[in-house]
Amino acid sequence: MDSASVPSRSAALDAAFQSPTEHWVPLSPRLITARRITLSFGYLFVVAAIVVAVFIPAIPLWYPIGAGVIAVLIYGWAWWIIGRRVRSYGYVERDEDLQVVSGILIRRLVVVPYGRMQIVDLTSGPLDRWLGIATVQLHTAAATTDAAIPGLPPEQAAALRDRLAARGEERSAGM
Amino acid sequence: MLAEGNASLHSLATVPQRTHPFTPLLTAVRVIPPLYIGVLVVGVDFSSRVPLPGFLIAGFIAIAAALVVAAISAVAWWRLTYYFDADGDLRVNSGLLQRQVRRLQLSRLQSVDAVAPLIPRLFGFVELRVEVAGSGDSRVVLRFLRRDEATKLQEEILSRHAQQESVASADEVGPALAPLATGDLLATVPTGRLLISLLLRTSTVALFIFTALFVAMTVAFQGWAALVLALITGGVPLFAIVREFLTYSDFTVTRSRQGLRLRSGLLQTQSRTVPAGRVQAAEFIAPLLWRRFDWVRVQLTVAGTQSEGSEVGRTVLLPVAPRAQAMSVLAEVMPGLNLDDIAWVCAPPGARWRAPVQWKFLAFAETAKYIVTRSGRITRRMAFASHDRVQSVGMSEGLWQRRLGLASVEFHIAPGPINITSWHMDLAQARPLVNREIACMLLAARAV
Secondary structure (H helix, E strand, O other): OOHHHOOOOOHHHHHHHOOOOOOOEOOOOHHHHHHHHHHHHHHHHHHHHHHHHHOOOOOOOHHHHHHHHHHHHHHHHHHHHHHHHHHHOEEEEOOOEEEEEEOOOOEEEEEEEHHHOOEEEEEOOHHHHHHOOEEEEEEOOOOOOOEEEEEEOHHHHHHHHHHHHHHHHHHOOOO | OHHHHHHHHHOOOOOOEOOOOOHHHHHHHHHHHHHHHHHHHHOHHHHHOOOOOHHHHHHHHHHHHHHHHHHHHHHHHHHOEEEEOOOOOEEEEEOOOOOEEEEEOHHHEEEEEEEEOHHHHHOOEEEEEEEEOOOOOOEEEEEEEEHHHHHHHHHHHHHHHHHHHHHHOOOOOOOOOOOOOOOEEEEEOOHHHHHHHHHOOHHHHHHHHHHHHHHHHHHHHOOOHHHHHHHHHHHHHHHHHHHHHHHHOOOEEEEEOOEEEEEEOOOOEEEEEEOHHHEEEEEEEEOHHHHHHOEEEEEEEEEEEEOOOOOEEEEEEEEEEEHHHHHHHHHHHOOOOOOOOOOOEEOOHHHHHOOOOOHHHOEEEEOOOEEEEEEOOOOEEEEEEEHHHOOEEEEEEOHHHHHHOEEEEEEEOOOOOOOEEEEEEEHHHHHHHHHHHHHHHHHHHHHO
16 A cells, blocks of 8 residues: 555656656555456366367377467466556546556556546456455546556445545536 | 526426427338339339239339338327426427337537438428437437428527526536627538549548559459459449538538537438537548648537437538638637647657657647647648546557657547547656646636
8 A cells, every 4th residue: 555565667767657756556466366367267268178189189299288388378478467467557546636557568547637527436246256356447528538446455445436426526527 | 687587488388299290191201212112123023923014013012011101100290299398308208109208408408400301301391300418318309390390499499408508507608609690601611622522532542543453454454353343442432422422512500609500411401500518629630632722621529419320429510621711610619729829749759660650740739728639641630629628638658659758648538539649749748748738627627
């Protein structure tokens, strides 16, 4: 929850997205677990396909072996990138706006003034509920506003949703 | 005070009314030609079994079907009533089997369009399309009404809307709406210019060049495959030209108390009103070959509108016009917009490695009320939005952009065809731009 947990790489560039003077709140590490579980479930099909291939005599054995090696490499990379991606998220509630940063390959910042928010959604799928995380999603009149904060502990998410909704109501202006 | 007096006058509920009793007849007559042709095409071989010429049988079938349509439509006509309720909103009851009661909140009115399809138009009938903001089914079509009835109803809806707006917030009526005389002609599009502009669009020209190439190949190599391609590459733009020509012929823009009135169409006259307050963003589009004439097309994103067969929010304000005229018409819905002494901030030279073709034309500019971005080399685009219509601001930076020290800034506005993004700006300028825009958005929100 403190600003020290924010990853700091190539500080000068990142400062443009994530001003170091603000109090950036990171996501729950449980989101990493959730995404890795989803990834692994997807990989069950890959593993099944490779195992089946091993037992089909018409396919030379090194085909499934090669595929397996590639699959393991991609799996490892995805595993690692999920951790970095989740840690790259951060949000800060300022006086008049909410800012969200995300992404490592493509770095993004979204700034939404409270007065422009129309709906604040709180969602949590079965896996999320089991792990104890929830997603707060902001909607404005623009469909292109992409401000989602996934992977917050439910109490923190609900409190954030309530604060945002209250501030949105207070400052509601302009469509 | 005046508004209040009028409001009490207007808030009286009216009695439910029906559309014109000829409606079922007109609906039926409209289906005869396509049915007739359809039956003729599908049932070519009746004549072998029945001792009557095919065109007569097809005629009977079409008329019989039209009678069924007339019967159903008569019930629908009987079931459809409309009236203004005590709150001054438009209620429409309809439904063939299931009763449907709709309430159109006129304070959220988006547009009232009178559209005249070919056959009803011959008899002086139009349909009235009323649209309010909101998701889902937020539009109602009243068909058919006599033209003068439709005009009267249209005016009534617009004046009730204006009143509800002024009651809702007495000082919100923008300067652009209040003191104008009605019916000022602002611009027309000459037919010749429209046709030339459609022919000179980049995609059209490119496809016609391909067509010529394919035809030349056919002649040179005696192969027929290229001719099939030529039919496609020639046919598609031809179709698009014909369609746009029919849609945008006789285009006129007039100023009315409720906003800009756009009217156009050759076979089917469309008219729509664009209230200044509903315009979210505007864009000038100038294809390569239009530039020697300094022509632009002006399109708008208008909140919540959806006309048939086009994207959400898209409204063409002017299909083609000289830039100066386009600017003066646009100033009607975006008051105070002036590009003469605007300070463009261009993309840095490093952007050439990310966008080699268009980097020189990438730029943004800020004024007290508007954000302007431009992009594109072959087809140039210049997009405008006022700060109070921007919903949120985004900044993004890909790997390659990071290497070059670039970032793109996006201004998110209501759904529509217009994308306001300042591509590949210097990172050192991008973040301050985001902050300034947010400050302007807050300021604009307070001013309202």
